[in-house]
Amino acid sequence: MTQSSPLSQSRPTRRNLLKSAALGSAAAFAAPYVKDSYAAGSLSLGVWDHWVPGANNTLTKLCNEWGAKNNCEVKIDYITSQGEKDKLTAAAEAQAGTGHDIMSHRDWNIRIHQTVLEPLDDVVGGLIKQYGPISPVAEYLAKIKGTWSGVPTTVGSQVKPCQSRLDLYQQYAGLDLRDMFPADVSKYDKAKIDTWSWDTYLDAAQKLHKAGFPVGLPMGQSSDAVDWVGALFNSFGVVMVDAKDNIKINSDEARTALEYLKKLMAVNPPEVYAWDDAGNNRWIISGKGSGIMNPPSSWAVAIRDNKPVGEQLWHHPMPRGPKGRFVGQLPQFYGLWSFSKNKSAAKDLLTYISQKDAVAQLVAASSGYDLPSFTSMYDITTWQTVAPPAGVVYSYPPRGDEQTSITGAPARSEVGAQIYNQAINTVMVSKFTQGNEKLDDVIKWAENELEGTLRA
Numbered sequence: 477m478t479q480s481s482p483l484s485q486s487r488p489t490r491r492n493l494l495k496s497a498a499l500g501s502a503a504a505f506a507a508p509y510v511k512d513s514y515a516a517g518s519l520s521l522g523v524w525d526h527w528v529p530g531a532n533n534t535l536t537k538l539c540n541e542w543g544a545k546n547n548c549e550v551k552i553d554y555i556t557s558q559g560e561k562d563k564l565t566a567a568a569e570a571q572a573g574t575g576h577d578i579m580s581h582r583d584w585n586i587r588i589h590q591t592v593l594e595p596l597d598d599v600v601g602g603l604i605k606q607y608g609p610i611s612p613v614a615e616y617l618a619k620i621k622g623t624w625s626g627v628p629t630t631v632g633s634q635v636k637p638c639q640s641r642l643d644l645y646q647q648y649a650g651l652d653l654r655d656m657f658p659a660d661v662s663k664y665d666k667a668k669i670d671t672w673s674w675d676t677y678l679d680a681a682q683k684l685h686k687a688g689f690p691v692g693l694p695m696g697q698s699s700d701a702v703d704w705v706g707a708l709f710n711s712f713g714v715v716m717v718d719a720k721d722n723i724k725i726n727s728d729e730a731r732t733a734l735e736y737l738k739k740l741m742a743v744n745p746p747e748v749y750a751w752d753d754a755g756n757n758r759w760i761i762s763g764k765g766s767g768i769m770n771p772p773s774s775w776a777v778a779i780r781d782n783k784p785v786g787e788q789l790w791h792h793p794m795p796r797g798p799k800g801r802f803v804g805q806l807p808q809f810y811g812l813w814s815f816s817k818n819k820s821a822a823k824d825l826l827t828y829i830s831q832k833d834a835v836a837q838l839v840a841a842s843s844g845y846d847l848p849s850f851t852s853m854y855d856i857t858t859w860q861t862v863a864p865p866a867g868v869v870y871s872y873p874p875r876g877d878e879q880t881s882i883t884g885a886p887a888r889s890e891v892g893a894q895i896y897n898q899a900i901n902t903v904m905v906s907k908f909t910q911g912n913e914k915l916d917d918v919i920k921w922a923e924n925e926l927e928g929t930l931r932a
Contacts, residue, residue, distance in 0.1 A: 517818045518549040519825060522569075522576040524562055524632045524808060525554040526842065527773065534841035535631060535829070542828045548821055557582065569813065577816040578826065581809045583699075584893040586618045586626040593625040594812040599823050600624040603830055603850070611849040613805040613882045616889065626809030627826050628849035630838045633807040635847060635880060636703045637872060638795075639760065639774060640767035641689070642865075643788045648687040648766075649680035657792035659860060659867025661875045669876055670796065674711065677795040678740055681767075685743035689766040692759035693744050694751040695906055697899035701751070703804025704769040704794075705901045706883030709733055711797025716895055717887035717926055725922045729799075731915060734908050741909040749910050761785060769794070769804075772845050772862075772869050779864070787864045792871045793878040805880035807849055832856075844869040894929040 521539070526532050532554050543550040553576070555562040563585060569575030570589045586593065601624070604610055610628065618626035645651045656668050681691045694701040712733040715724040741748075745764075748755070757774040759765040763785050768774065778786030794803045812822050828834065835848050840858045848854075854873040862869045874880055883901055884892025895901075904922050907913045913921075 517821055518551065519543075519578065519818055519821050520551040520553075520576045521578045522553050522555055522562070522565060522580060523578075524580040524582065525556045526631060528776070528842045528845060531631070531838075531841045531846075534837050538829050538834050538837065539825065542825050546821065546824070548818075548825075550825070555580070566811075573815045575813065577818055577822045578810050578812055580629065580632070581626055581811050582632070583806055584617065584889070584896065586809050586811060587620055587889045587893060589811065590620045590625050592814050594814045594816065594819055596624045596627055596812060596823070596826070599627055599826050599830075602827060603627075607832065607850040608852045609850070611805065611807060611851075611880055613880045613885070614807045614809075614849040616882065616885050616892075617807060618809050620889065626811045627830060629808045629810050630830075630835045630846045630848045631808065631842075633847045633849065634771040634805070634845065635872065635874060636700065636707075636769045636771060636804045636806075637874075637878070638767060638792050639770050639772075640790055640792065641760075641765075641785070641788045642790050644684060644687070644689050644766040645680060648689065649683045651676075651680055653790050653792055654867075657790070657871045657875075659870035664876050669793075672793070672795055674708070674736060674795045674797050678736070678743075681740060681743045684766040689764065690743055690745050691767040692751075692756050692765040693740070693748055693769065694753075694756050695741060695744075695749045695902055695910070696751050696755075697902060698751070698753045699806065700753045700756055700770065701902045702883050702896060702899050703806065705737075705905060706896075707769075707794055707802040707804045707881055708737070708797065709883070709901055710802040710879075710881045711794070711799055712736070713797075713799035715886070716884075716900065716922070717891055717930070719886045719888065721888070721891070721930055723923055723926045723930070725926060726919050730919065730922075732798075734905065734915060734918065737905050738909050741905065749906055760789070772843060772872055775868060776843055776845070789868060790865070790871075791869050793874070793876060796877070801876075801878045802881040803874055803878050805882060807847075844872060847873060891929050894932060895926070898925065898929070900925050 536552060539550045555565055562580060566579050566585060570592045614628040618624060640653055642653055645653050656672060684690060713729040714733050717723055756768040756770055760768045760774050761778045761782050763782060775786055775789045794801055810826055812819060816822055832853055835853055836856045838846050839856050844858050844862045859870045859873060884895040900922060904918050907918045908915060
């Protein structure tokens, strides 16, 4: 989807021109670039097309503000991720050496295109100086060989914590999730939170299954499945391949995690092995499910399509394992092509839309779905005010002792990408829990697959 204005000089195969008009001002900040060097220039962006209606308009507004201030025309294409069209567009531009100046990149795409991306250490370094530590997952995905090749975006970035039915957990599992994880981190009670472990989760899942309202945890090869299983593996201390290319999957930690998952998957609906990323959403919205692990997208649709269910949903941290509490994270990034002819302007725009005031507007436009990579921004008020119920997404950003993770780390990113995209973790679980293969055989299979990733 492309935003356009009557001032556009459109051609059938080209992007439409955004209206460069002042629409207000974001928070002022000290720009590290010289405005006059790109006055009267132009910039083009290829941006992920947001699922939330109207969310694109806020990014357009921010870009228009910057363009009006700097006498620079801004052109934006909003490109759908359906059918991986955004990734296909990026690949075509990288190969052709022409296209947009700035391009959105999901998951591992910064690594894939690193040779044709402009270094952005100055932009990201400036943001870190302003806002403090950045997500280690964002650094893992976008800092390649010591160089930042992408700027973490707020738009589209997400984590996948627990999303649970307050009423069902209370009635059938005897757990008051809102009391355990209130919409105020200062009221978190460590003693209560420490009880939220994978053992507690299993006990609750068994009771909910018996009551006829199972949890729904996908176990296919889509990102939702890979992410939650990866978080569980991390919490058990499972490492597939370490940073020095040592294969570590044959471990007591992996065996313990798989034995646990054998019990947990037994109280999931059998169809979870065939679910895509929409399967768990449909499960919770239907009213049949008691909990999933997902961003607020499913809550938003439930409020629209099945409000009694939506009003009972609550986001909260993942269970704790022997090695800690982890949640799967998938940041998005903006990359600047090395063939861009207006790099100074592009860097200035990227800095502008990464300021906290701009981020707050983007978070509000997505009803709290979009997640910045700086924890110092988690005090944005949207997560406190979104309703119903009030506070439903407050603990969507990682709070308390919850850490972010991604399947494939700490292996080198090119190895990690293969581990993630081949869904080695969920295939292991499926072989053991659905296929009833012997544990030793599953471990051996994983070792062979991991050896293949290293050879590749």
